[in-house]
Amino acid sequence: MFRNQLPHYEILSGEAMEVLDSGWRRIVSEIGVEFMSDRALELFRAAGQKVEDNNVRFDPDFLLAQVAKAPREFGVQARNPANNVHIGGDHMVFGGVYGPPFVREGEARRDGSMADFENFARLAQSFSALDTAGGVMCEPNDAPLDSRHLDMTYALQTLTDKFYMGNVVSAVNAADTIRMTEILFGGREAIERTPATISLINCNSPLRWDDRMLEAQFEYSGANQPVVLTPFLLMGAMSPVSIPAALAQQMAEALTGIALSQLIRPGAPVVFGSFLSNIDMRSGSPCFGTPESAVGLLATGQIARRFGLPVRSGGGLTSSQTPDAQAAYEGLMTMLPAFLAGINWVMHSAGWLEGGLVASYEKFVIDVQVLEMLQQEFRPLEVTEESLAFDAHTEVGHGGHFLGAAHTLERFRTCFYRPFLSSSDNYERWTRDGARDAATRAGEIARTKLEEYEQPPLDDAIREELAEYVTRRRRELGD
Amino acid sequence: MFRNQLPHYEILSGEAMEVLDSGWRRIVSEIGVEFMSDRALELFRAAGQKVEDNNVRFDPDFLLAQVAKAPREFGVQARNPANNVHIGGDHMVFGGVYGPPFVREGEARRDGSMADFENFARLAQSFSALDTAGGVMCEPNDAPLDSRHLDMTYALQTLTDKFYMGNVVSAVNAADTIRMTEILFGGREAIERTPATISLINCNSPLRWDDRMLEAQFEYSGANQPVVLTPFLLMGAMSPVSIPAALAQQMAEALTGIALSQLIRPGAPVVFGSFLSNIDMRSGSPCFGTPESAVGLLATGQIARRFGLPVRSGGGLTSSQTPDAQAAYEGLMTMLPAFLAGINWVMHSAGWLEGGLVASYEKFVIDVQVLEMLQQEFRPLEVTEESLAFDAHTEVGHGGHFLGAAHTLERFRTCFYRPFLSSSDNYERWTRDGARDAATRAGEIARTKLEEYEQPPLDDAIREELAEYVTRRRRELGD
Numbered sequence: 001m002f003r004n005q006l007p008h009y010e011i012l013s014g015e016a017m018e019v020l021d022s023g024w025r026r027i028v029s030e031i032g033v034e035f036m037s038d039r040a041l042e043l044f045r046a047a048g049q050k051v052e053d054n055n056v057r058f059d060p061d062f063l064l065a066q067v068a069k070a071p072r073e074f075g076v077q078a079r080n081p082a083n084n085v086h087i088g089g090d091h092m093v094f095g096g097v098y099g100p101p102f103v104r105e106g107e108a109r110r111d112g113s114m115a116d117f118e119n120f121a122r123l124a125q126s127f128s129a130l131d132t133a134g135g136v137m138c139e140p141n142d143a144p145l146d147s148r149h150l151d152m153t154y155a156l157q158t159l160t161d162k163f164y165m166g167n168v169v170s171a172v173n174a175a176d177t178i179r180m181t182e183i184l185f186g187g188r189e190a191i192e193r194t195p196a197t198i199s200l201i202n203c204n205s206p207l208r209w210d211d212r213m214l215e216a217q218f219e220y221s222g223a224n225q226p227v228v229l230t231p232f233l234l235m236g237a238m239s240p241v242s243i244p245a246a247l248a249q250q251m252a253e254a255l256t257g258i259a260l261s262q263l264i265r266p267g268a269p270v271v272f273g274s275f276l277s278n279i280d281m282r283s284g285s286p287c288f289g290t291p292e293s294a295v296g297l298l299a300t301g302q303i304a305r306r307f308g309l310p311v312r313s314g315g316g317l318t319s320s321q322t323p324d325a326q327a328a329y330e331g332l333m334t335m336l337p338a339f340l341a342g343i344n345w346v347m348h349s350a351g352w353l354e355g356g357l358v359a360s361y362e363k364f365v366i367d368v369q370v371l372e373m374l375q376q377e378f379r380p381l382e383v384t385e386e387s388l389a390f391d392a393h394t395e396v397g398h399g400g401h402f403l404g405a406a407h408t409l410e411r412f413r414t415c416f417y418r419p420f421l422s423s424s425d426n427y428e429r430w431t432r433d434g435a436r437d438a439a440t441r442a443g444e445i446a447r448t449k450l451e452e453y454e455q456p457p458l459d460d461a462i463r464e465e466l467a468e469y470v471t472r473r474r475r476e477l478g479d
Numbered sequence: 480m481f482r483n484q485l486p487h488y489e490i491l492s493g494e495a496m497e498v499l500d501s502g503w504r505r506i507v508s509e510i511g512v513e514f515m516s517d518r519a520l521e522l523f524r525a526a527g528q529k530v531e532d533n534n535v536r537f538d539p540d541f542l543l544a545q546v547a548k549a550p551r552e553f554g555v556q557a558r559n560p561a562n563n564v565h566i567g568g569d570h571m572v573f574g575g576v577y578g579p580p581f582v583r584e585g586e587a588r589r590d591g592s593m594a595d596f597e598n599f600a601r602l603a604q605s606f607s608a609l610d611t612a613g614g615v616m617c618e619p620n621d622a623p624l625d626s627r628h629l630d631m632t633y634a635l636q637t638l639t640d641k642f643y644m645g646n647v648v649s650a651v652n653a654a655d656t657i658r659m660t661e662i663l664f665g666g667r668e669a670i671e672r673t674p675a676t677i678s679l680i681n682c683n684s685p686l687r688w689d690d691r692m693l694e695a696q697f698e699y700s701g702a703n704q705p706v707v708l709t710p711f712l713l714m715g716a717m718s719p720v721s722i723p724a725a726l727a728q729q730m731a732e733a734l735t736g737i738a739l740s741q742l743i744r745p746g747a748p749v750v751f752g753s754f755l756s757n758i759d760m761r762s763g764s765p766c767f768g769t770p771e772s773a774v775g776l777l778a779t780g781q782i783a784r785r786f787g788l789p790v791r792s793g794g795g796l797t798s799s800q801t802p803d804a805q806a807a808y809e810g811l812m813t814m815l816p817a818f819l820a821g822i823n824w825v826m827h828s829a830g831w832l833e834g835g836l837v838a839s840y841e842k843f844v845i846d847v848q849v850l851e852m853l854q855q856e857f858r859p860l861e862v863t864e865e866s867l868a869f870d871a872h873t874e875v876g877h878g879g880h881f882l883g884a885a886h887t888l889e890r891f892r893t894c895f896y897r898p899f900l901s902s903s904d905n906y907e908r909w910t911r912d913g914a915r916d917a918a919t920r921a922g923e924i925a926r927t928k929l930e931e932y933e934q935p936p937l938d939d940a941i942r943e944e945l946a947e948y949v950t951r952r953r954r955e956l957g958d
Contacts, residue, residue, distance in 0.1 A: 438806075
């Protein structure tokens with residue numbers, strides 16, 4: 001897996017960090033955070049925090065004491081051990097887009113289907129730059145609603161041999177995900193020892209954690225499966241329009257959610273989540289890849305490290321409706337800061353389009369291309385005497401070229417990253433080949449990858465047990 | 480003008496810098512650098528360097544002593560003082576694409592013309608994110624060859640009131656540019672006191688400075704006009720395939736060129752130039768926006784600062800044939816590192832397409848959009864008690880929204896950068912408006928800007944004198 005070994009890019013001064021620190025402390029202690037769960041409220045009350053209706057006012061130092069129980073980094077196992085990942089430190093883990101109801105393929109925009117979901121799972125399996133397909137690459141609208149989580153989990157388990165995300169729609173769905181994971185990995189103990197899922201717990205920002213997400217959190221943290229406590233902040237709507245205010249709110253929300261996991265199970269793995277952008281103040285539409293979101297992202301990495309926590313952000317976010325130049329520059333305006341900020345778990349790394357409403361086949365491939373380039377860029381540059389290639393200079397001398405130099409011939413296959421999507425063909429050749437733009441070529445690559453896809457092997461008995469579980473539970477759930 | 484007030488992103492350790500240092504020292508002293516100019520050779524010989532045929536072997540410390548005479552930063556005046564720029568320190572100056580023989584507009588790719596050249600000058604004048612149109616936004620192939628430089632300079636002087644680049648094709652062209660600049664700014668003394676042009680002197684890499692460029696350098700440095708000494712390195716062709724080797728070569732070439740300027744006129748303003756990317760080892764085609772070029776760029780900023788020199792790179796470079804997703808991600812893969820590296824003078828900031836063979840109207844607008852976003856991003860984040868907006872949190876509380884909060888209403892016009900090209904329209908609205916992608920919208924914006932363009936006022940007497948100069952010199956040059 002990829003390790004980001006270039007330096008962190010940190011933009012907050014010590015003084016700025018102190019101000020932000022005073023900000024979240026004041027929010028949690030004076031305003032408080034709402035938890036729409038009696039179990040959560042009871043835990044906080046028992047721990048001595050001020051509970052009034054659903055609101056909890058915290059002693060900030062109590063929160064820090066809870067946060068300190070969380071591991072700084074942790075492993076997540078995949079059914080193929082070669083695909084195990086590590087979350088934290090200088091590791092970066094990348095997953096596909098999460099949550100879109102719609103799919104775009106070429107010029108067609110349609111409801112996402114189970115076939116699309118499976119295709120995105122296959123694509124994620126096909127690209128080594130991705131550590132996981134994610135969890136809900138698109139909503140499979142044609143699958144029965146109450147048992148859909150079973151179909152998605154089964155697809156992720158059988159079509160990929162990478163780790164996968166847990167369903168968080170309800171406690172029931174979470175419990176089913178955990179049970180299916182136990183089947184795949186050989187029992188509860190195996191996945192409690194090393195987690196095999198990671199789950200996204202979004203805050204209903206500002207300052208409220210909702211019941212269904214909290215129920216899922218109880219299930220996952222209870223089973224020692226990592227949860228990503230993510231304030232959902234579009235500045236101007238869910239937070240004030242000032243970046244520092246949004247950062248302080250993000251700290252208040254993430255730290256309180258993380259503290260809950262530590263009360264549920266001390267030492268449970270957690271991730272400091274961030275989904276931070278802004279709305280267009282004229283239309284109210286969410287905007288992505290904005291300068292403000294990039295600044296927020298850079299600051300977030302630094303903030304999470306201050307608490308000794310792994311950190312999550314988005315990847316190739318964009319508002320664009322189509323996989324065009326805007327989709328690419330907005331995507332990179334998020335993805336490159338994620339590398340600079342030392343983000344550990346990058347969701348929406350491939351396929352995100354139209355503000356997250358659409359999973360795009362073409363954008364998926366474009367994003368993987370960009371991701372591969374950045375994974376190449378953020379490696380340490382080895383500067384040694386040998387790397388100076390003085391002999392090559394002696395051989396070529398003045399005004400010559402290095403194409404045939406011994407140093408070049410020894411290295412030409414591996415010296416530079418070779419893109420699979422980008423074209424540097426000359427105009428004549430490009431025209432002869434159909435004058436296809438990047439989106440067109442990306443669509444062709446997606447189709448080829450799907451044709452060439454081979455399902456990773458899985459023990460028949462396990463597959464049958466999973467299928468039986470899906471069938472039985474679907475019946476029980478009335479679908 | 481824009482100041483980049485975020486930290487520099489530095490990836491070279493002290494040890495790495497020492498190795499690179501040993502690299503350029505060995506190249507200049509053991510292999511040497513060729514200067515295809517008797518005047519240059521004579522200056523180096525007189526200064527005690529080892530000259531043999533056209534090759535000069537240098538004492539590295541002699542080079543450093545010359546480099547130390549160069550100003551760390553300097554101003555360049557524009558005929559509208561509001562457009563004066565400062566090159567060095569935390570200032571960043573942005574110019575349009577330089578050199579393409581072809582133009583792309585929509586689906587049409589054609590020879591560049593004088594009309595195109597003038598259009599790009601008008602576009603550069605229209606966007607405040609650009610400090611200059613540049614010098615040769617496209618080659619005006621329909622203008623007479625020997626006097627073309629007069630037409631281009633006249634267009635830059637009259638269609639924009641920003642500074643402009645000097646023609647470097649020959650000593651004659653350079654002298655004409657300087658003479659026309661004297662006319663515009665009121666005489667030689669005025670432009671020697673504060674330069675009014677900047678000129679690109681490319682190295683014929685590896686390790687050779689050619690006669691025509693050197694002749695232009697003599698003219699410009701002699702007149703105290705800044706020159707940008709730029710190694711032209713496509714790794715694999717003009718330099719070894721190893722990044723450290725290319726960096727050492729870049730130092731050897733840039734420092735020897737800079738030393739020459741200091742011998743021509745001690746204290747003459749210079750810029751440490753960098754044009755560093757790689758070829759596709761399968762086809763030999765130049766590639767841009769590559770991971771290797773980004774790493775080289777980050778290192779280059781750090782290296783130039785070590786010598787106390789302003790530094791130049793490219794901006795939105797791409798190999799793409801069309802203003803598509805590839806053009807956008809490759810462009811940003813160069814432009815964002817330019818900001819991180821603290822580059823002072825960013826050439827090719829708008830309009831570059833197809834490896835620099837094409838100036839694109841659409842790409843010009845896309846690049847300006849990206850540039851504006853980055854100029855917004857690389858501003859210091861002010862984190863103060865007030866910026867925490869605690870009152871807004873008190874007002875909105877839990878689970879509400881900030882759209883109507885007093886804090887929001889006071890700031891909604893200016894709190895976020897408002898893009899002019901990017902769309903966050905919902906799908907229905909976007910479809911109703913014609914489902915135009917970013918390139919299509921960019922083309923429309925270019926046309927609107929050209930329709931709305933107003934020529935900046937210029938004293939009639941000066942304009943006449945410039946026109947007379949062009950007419951007389953064209954006759955003398957036999958065109």
